[in-house]
Amino acid sequence: MTTTVREPxxxxxxxxxxxxxxxxxxxxxxxxxxxxxDQFDAIIQRHAPLKKGEVLIHQGTPFNSVFAVRSGxxxxxxxxxxxxxVSNFYLPSxxxxxxxxxxxxxxxxxxxxxxxxxxxxxxxxxxxLAQQLPELRTQLYRSMSKELRDDRRMLRLLSSKTADEKLAxxxxxxxxxxxxxxxxxxxxxxxxxxxxxxxxxxxAIETVSRVLGRLQQQGLVATSGREINILDMSALERxxxxxxxx
Amino acid sequence: MTTTVREPxxxxxxxxxxxxxxxxxxxxxxxxxxxxxDQFDAIIQRHAPLKKGEVLIHQGTPFNSVFAVRSGxxxxxxxxxxxxxVSNFYLPSxxxxxxxxxxxxxxxxxxxxxxxxxxxxxxxxxxxLAQQLPELRTQLYRSMSKELRDDRRMLRLLSSKTADEKLAxxxxxxxxxxxxxxxxxxxxxxxxxxxxxxxxxxxAIETVSRVLGRLQQQGLVATSGREINILDMSALERxxxxxxxx
DNA sequence: CGCTTTATTGAGAATCTTCAATCTTAGTGG
DNA sequence: CCACTAAGATTGAAGATTCTCAATAAAGCG
Numbered sequence: 172m173t174t175t176v177r178e179p180x181x182x183x184x185x186x187x188x189x190x191x192x193x194x195x196x197x198x199x200x201x202x203x204x205x206x207x208x209d210q211f212d213a214i215i216q217r218h219a220p221l222k223k224g225e226v227l228i229h230q231g232t233p234f235n236s237v238f239a240v241r242s243g244x245x246x247x248x249x250x251x252x253x254x255x256x257v258s259n260f261y262l263p264s265x266x267x268x269x270x271x272x273x274x275x276x277x278x279x280x281x282x283x284x285x286x287x288x289x290x291x292x293x294x295x296x297x298x299x300l301a302q303q304l305p306e307l308r309t310q311l312y313r314s315m316s317k318e319l320r321d322d323r324r325m326l327r328l329l330s331s332k333t334a335d336e337k338l339a340x341x342x343x344x345x346x347x348x349x350x351x352x353x354x355x356x357x358x359x360x361x362x363x364x365x366x367x368x369x370x371x372x373x374x375a376i377e378t379v380s381r382v383l384g385r386l387q388q389q390g391l392v393a394t395s396g397r398e399i400n401i402l403d404m405s406a407l408e409r410x411x412x413x414x415x416x417x
Numbered sequence: 418m419t420t421t422v423r424e425p426x427x428x429x430x431x432x433x434x435x436x437x438x439x440x441x442x443x444x445x446x447x448x449x450x451x452x453x454x455d456q457f458d459a460i461i462q463r464h465a466p467l468k469k470g471e472v473l474i475h476q477g478t479p480f481n482s483v484f485a486v487r488s489g490x491x492x493x494x495x496x497x498x499x500x501x502x503v504s505n506f507y508l509p510s511x512x513x514x515x516x517x518x519x520x521x522x523x524x525x526x527x528x529x530x531x532x533x534x535x536x537x538x539x540x541x542x543x544x545x546l547a548q549q550l551p552e553l554r555t556q557l558y559r560s561m562s563k564e565l566r567d568d569r570r571m572l573r574l575l576s577s578k579t580a581d582e583k584l585a586x587x588x589x590x591x592x593x594x595x596x597x598x599x600x601x602x603x604x605x606x607x608x609x610x611x612x613x614x615x616x617x618x619x620x621a622i623e624t625v626s627r628v629l630g631r632l633q634q635q636g637l638v639a640t641s642g643r644e645i646n647i648l649d650m651s652a653l654e655r656x657x658x659x660x661x662x663x
Numbered sequence: 664c665g666c667t668t669t670a671t672t673g674a675g676a677a678t679c680t681t682c683a684a685t686c687t688t689a690g691t692g693g
Numbered sequence: 694c695c696a697c698t699a700a701g702a703t704t705g706a707a708g709a710t711t712c713t714c715a716a717t718a719a720a721g722c723g
Contacts, residue, residue, distance in 0.1 A: 249569070249573060251573070251658070252658050252659075254577070254659065256573045256576070256577055258569050258572055258573055259569070269561075269562060269565055270562055270565040270566045270569055271562065271566075272558050272559055272561075272562035273558075273559040273560075273562035273563040273565075273566060274562075274563075274566065278566055278569065298551075298554065298555070298558075301554075302548060302551065302554070305544075305548070308544065308547075308548070308554075309544070311558075312518050312519075312544075312557075312561070313518055313519040314519075315515075315518075315558070315561040315562070315565065316515060316516055316517065316518035316519035316520075316561070317519040317520075318565055319515055319516040319519075319561065319564055319565060319568065320516045320517075320519060320520065320524055322565065322568035322569065322572065323495070323504050323505070323516055323524065323568065325572055326504055326568065326571055326572060326575065327495060327497070327502045327504055329572065329575035329576050329619060330502070330575050330616075330617065330618060330619030331500070331502055331616075331619055370576075370577075371576065372576060373575060373576030373577055412497070412498050413498075413500070
């Protein structure tokens with residue numbers, strides 16, 4: 172590891188390391204000390220960025236790796252009997268593929284919503300390292316647990332809320348995820364289409380449009396295409412919780 | 418461990434062991450050989466059965482253990498701003514509490530729907546043992562991954578299906594879970610009320626009633642109170658997939 | 664700059680919910 | 694053992710929300 176020549180090829184493409192990655196405090200190596208982080212870093216495979224629309228994972232292919240999003244965003248689409256359903260969005264620092272461990276195949280197609288860079292983490296190496304590093308093991312449990320909790324929150328959202336509440340919750344969730352990684356929670360750009368949002372939330376695309384219009388009229392948000400400005404966060408939160416219904 | 422006297426008190430209450438448990442092939446020790454299973458067995462805490470309605474976990478209490486259901490069933494209820502939402506049902510061999518690891522507190526109240534016995538597994542001991550036993554570690558990942566996948570399936574169900582499809586999916590899911598542990602997939606008893614089902618599926622209780630009536634009229638199932646008989650599984654599956662809509 | 668995709672808006676139709684009344688079941692105590 | 698009560702389940706009718714169909718507008722892409 173002393174000369175550039177000994178570096179594997181993918182290193183040449185991208186000199187990024189976990190220790191210099193701005194997301195490391197949100198990602199799997201979160202709790203690792205420097206020497207441990209370098210060990211972790213060594214198992215990561217980094218690839219050329221995905222262009223918009225490019226597929227990272229094809230549905231049904233064998234599970235070998237989990238993937239951490241470094242920049243950009245992706246959606247997971249599950250195809251069931253011809254029906255396509257958006258079942259998740261992935262933003263930077265989030266892990267893709269944890270839902271594939273059990274069956275050993277990826278349950279859906281995952282593709283980039285914009286130019287996206289990814290860290291691939293071979294799972295057998297991750298597990299071997301996790302055996303040695305309790306902090307990494309803990310973080311892996313926590314990542315999976317967090318996804319479980321987020322999914323349950325989503326379940327509650329879908330099973331009990333009106334269209335307005337769903338959309339408010341969706342925007343707040345995105346907002347919180349942007350805030351967490353240092354971006355403005357008030358102003359951001361949706362990388363997904365209205366159709367994706369509708370499909371994800373179980374709403375017709377027209378309903379998504381109408382609700383966004385309604386939220387805008389009420390002065391809660393301002394939208395311009397895919398640009399979102401949250402004008403009244405607390406009112407939006409109240410709406411998401413179903414407290415006031417105008 | 419040579420004399421009965423040295424056994425801790427809860428052992429006296431229940432001589433059950435993993436190696437004699439009929440669920441062991443579905444539960445965490447699934448992949449363990451005998452000596453390893455005994456090690457696992459030693460960290461389990463077994464308690465007196467919960468009576469119907471008794472609370473296993475209070476929402477917001479600190480996470481220390483995961484719980485495996487040995488017999489009976491439970492529901493998880495999340496209370497958010499006074500609104501109560503059923504977010505999961507747990508049947509024998511399923512693990513409770515995996516969604517609590519990340520935040521370190523249990524996200525909902527869990528109580529017994531009927532007389533229920535539980536194995537408590539202190540998480541720090543489980544993790545310590547998982548460090549030594551790769552098979553146990555794998556099984557823990559798989560359990561969490563399976564829950565993730567199940568939750569995603571549920572998300573798709575909630576976001577895209579009609580009331581009839583939701584209920585058909587719900588019955589098929591229960592059926593599959595009974596089949597998996599050796600019970601009849603065609604004839605079983607619901608331990609949850611119509612109200613619980615409706616709350617869980619995002620339907621009014623009246624809708625649950627009406628849909629069950631409809632399914633009965635169509636000859637797909639026969640119901641008598643909480644007794645369910647599935648008469649035409651393939652038609653029910655087709656309905657759940659949204660293929661034919663009469 | 665034109666073309667394709669994506670988004671908005673309107674009107675009618677369908678589904679689900681709500682409200683209300685009735686029926687059934689399960690649990691309790693005489 | 695039966696009656697009684699409370700909780701759970703069913704059924705009907707009216708109302709609300711969301712969906713579908715359709716037409717138009719805007720935006721993104723080559």
